[in-house]
Amino acid sequence: MMNCITNDLIQRYIDAEANSDECVKVKTHIATCELCRNKLLTQEKLAIDFKETLNLLTKNTIEIPPMAIPVQVNRRRSVLRMRLAYALAAACILISFVMIFPKHEKINQDEIRMLQAIDEEFDANLPVSEQKMVINVVDPTGKITEFYLD
Numbered sequence: 001m002m003n004c005i006t007n008d009l010i011q012r013y014i015d016a017e018a019n020s021d022e023c024v025k026v027k028t029h030i031a032t033c034e035l036c037r038n039k040l041l042t043q044e045k046l047a048i049d050f051k052e053t054l055n056l057l058t059k060n061t062i063e064i065p066p067m068a069i070p071v072q073v074n075r076r077r078s079v080l081r082m083r084l085a086y087a088l089a090a091a092c093i094l095i096s097f098v099m100i101f102p103k104h105e106k107i108n109q110d111e112i113r114m115l116q117a118i119d120e121e122f123d124a125n126l127p128v129s130e131q132k133m134v135i136n137v138v139d140p141t142g143k144i145t146e147f148y149l150d
Contacts, residue, residue: 004036005029007043014040014047 005026012018013026030037123131135147 003029004033007039010036010040010043011047014044 009018009022009026013023018026026040030040132148137145137147139145
């Protein structure tokens with residue numbers, strides 16, 4: 001009874017606060033002393049009950065619920081896809097009409113067309129009124145006549 005270990009040492013052993021010499025002492029003593037082994041088991045049970053009461057033994061695990069995509073999002077995407085398909089179909093039809101039925105401009109053979117152009121030697125420092133201008137006149141036969149204006 002005199003060589004028995006104290007309750008304080010047993011508690012430090014249970015809490016893993018005892019040094020290596022004290023751990024060896026507790027292990028060798030409880031192997032031979034029935035009374036101290038029962039004290040150790042009783043204190044371990046009390047420590048476990050106390051920690052469970054304080055929620056120290058439970059593991060804090062975060063459970064992430066499975067993600068469910070709302071039906072409205074799927075419906076919205078399908079509506080957008082349908083609108084895109086309709087818009088692409090309408091654009092294709094419009095382009096095909098433009099390609100198949102091009103605009104034919106009727107040329108009146110009796111008119112004379114005048115085209116204005118600025119001479120190749122354009123001086124950006126001069127106002128437009130002082131630039132040399134070229135007037136091209138195309139007659140009904142297709143002959144081009146150039147006139148230069150200073």
